[in-house]
Amino acid sequence: MGFGSVLLVPDQTLNKNLLEELMDRWSCERKGFELPLGLVKVTMMDVALVLGLRVTGESVVLEGDVPFLGIEKFYGSSVEKRMISIASLEKRLKSLDLAVNEDFIRTFLLFTFGTFLFPNAYGTVDSRFLLYMKDLDKVPLLAWGRAVLQDLIKWMDRRKEDENEKYMGSCLILLQVWSYEHIDIARPIVPECYAPFPRACRWQNSSYRFRQWFTTKFDGLNREQIIWKLEPTPEEKKVDIIFELLDLENDAVEVPSPSEHSSKSVIVVDDDNLTNGFTIPEDILECGVLEVDLTKQSVLVVEDDVDLLCTSKCATNNIIDSCKCAIDAIPQVPKVLQLVGLGYSVWFSYRYLIFKDNRGELLAKINELKKEIIGED
Numbered sequence: 001m002g003f004g005s006v007l008l009v010p011d012q013t014l015n016k017n018l019l020e021e022l023m024d025r026w027s028c029e030r031k032g033f034e035l036p037l038g039l040v041k042v043t044m045m046d047v048a049l050v051l052g053l054r055v056t057g058e059s060v061v062l063e064g065d066v067p068f069l070g071i072e073k074f075y076g077s078s079v080e081k082r083m084i085s086i087a088s089l090e091k092r093l094k095s096l097d098l099a100v101n102e103d104f105i106r107t108f109l110l111f112t113f114g115t116f117l118f119p120n121a122y123g124t125v126d127s128r129f130l131l132y133m134k135d136l137d138k139v140p141l142l143a144w145g146r147a148v149l150q151d152l153i154k155w156m157d158r159r160k161e162d163e164n165e166k167y168m169g170s171c172l173i174l175l176q177v178w179s180y181e182h183i184d185i186a187r188p189i190v191p192e193c194y195a196p197f198p199r200a201c202r203w204q205n206s207s208y209r210f211r212q213w214f215t216t217k218f219d220g221l222n223r224e225q226i227i228w229k230l231e232p233t234p235e236e237k238k239v240d241i242i243f244e245l246l247d248l249e250n251d252a253v254e255v256p257s258p259s260e261h262s263s264k265s266v267i268v269v270d271d272d273n274l275t276n277g278f279t280i281p282e283d284i285l286e287c288g289v290l291e292v293d294l295t296k297q298s299v300l301v302v303e304d305d306v307d308l309l310c311t312s313k314c315a316t317n318n319i320i321d322s323c324k325c326a327i328d329a330i331p332q333v334p335k336v337l338q339l340v341g342l343g344y345s346v347w348f349s350y351r352y353l354i355f356k357d358n359r360g361e362l363l364a365k366i367n368e369l370k371k372e373i374i375g376e377d
Helices: 004-008 016-024 044-051 070-074 086-096 102-117 127-133 136-141 144-161 172-182 211-219 240-251 319-328 356-373
Strands: 032-035 038-040 083-085 124-126 264-266 291-293 298-303 306-311
Touching (some): 016 144, 016 172, 016 211, 044 144, 044 172, 070 127, 083 086, 086 102, 086 124, 102 124, 102 127, 102 136, 102 144, 124 127, 127 136, 144 172
Antiparallel strands (some): 032 038, 264 291, 298 306
16 A cells, blocks of 8 residues: 555654754744754655655645545544544454455554554544545555655644644654664664665664753764765665656756856755855855855855855856856765756755845845745745
């Protein structure tokens, strides 16, 4: 059904202090973890590699006015409260015994959702998931991994915005293994594993540490301790869901014609964490939305929060050459921009640099651009 990788994940003990440290650094606005060296996000590739779940395909969306189905009533849900208790699902599984039929498959998937992939504070699972299980042949083709990530983000937003929120739902094993993969803090020993995929199979439980220990370690992070972007291994690239995601990312890169470039071009950047490790002229304000003007002093390109600064020393009349020069000048930058066309993926777009002398005018322009380009309010 597309969830076989979940069965491979070994027993894990959640590291509460590690998770709390991470979640306290979550930014609801920027949808990432604000570390001293920059913003790190949980990506679709991260989910696919860690849990082995499909992130491409039709979305699983539970919001909105979804008609109540008879099959929901069959599993104990109602129009007023579209929830199914985990206890009833467990009881139902025991009654089905070894009968592997459609009822067993739906019940087992709902039980998995409620206990591992989409847990909540109430010991229930949303019955609207059954809408996507009417035709079981379509279940493996849905983007379940994307739904898990959206659920995790929703819970982290809720926790950060409501100080009285005491419970954290969602798939915290994903977040914990994501931390091991990206950040070299409290990483357990990687065992010799019979199943290298998904990556959640690689990690044993970590040792207990006090909360203050984590705070100190995170505050003192250096660049060598962070992997900004996970790259699949040659073996992982052969896995269907990884291959499809890579193919989709490649298709998303658009190559504009040379006529689209001028001495004043615009390049995407990510929010306001722009200058770590580099120097930007004082007359440029760090606003997260930057206009590139080669008559000024610099060109700035950011990919996955890795900052590239091209100063006037290597600026040319061609913005592409300038950006290439910036990348060549910084040896620690990993595989980054596919510069032919100023694009790497659908996340790249056009934005502006703000200078002190016309800040008000350009701030107004920014709001227009956000709506036009990335749909932000």
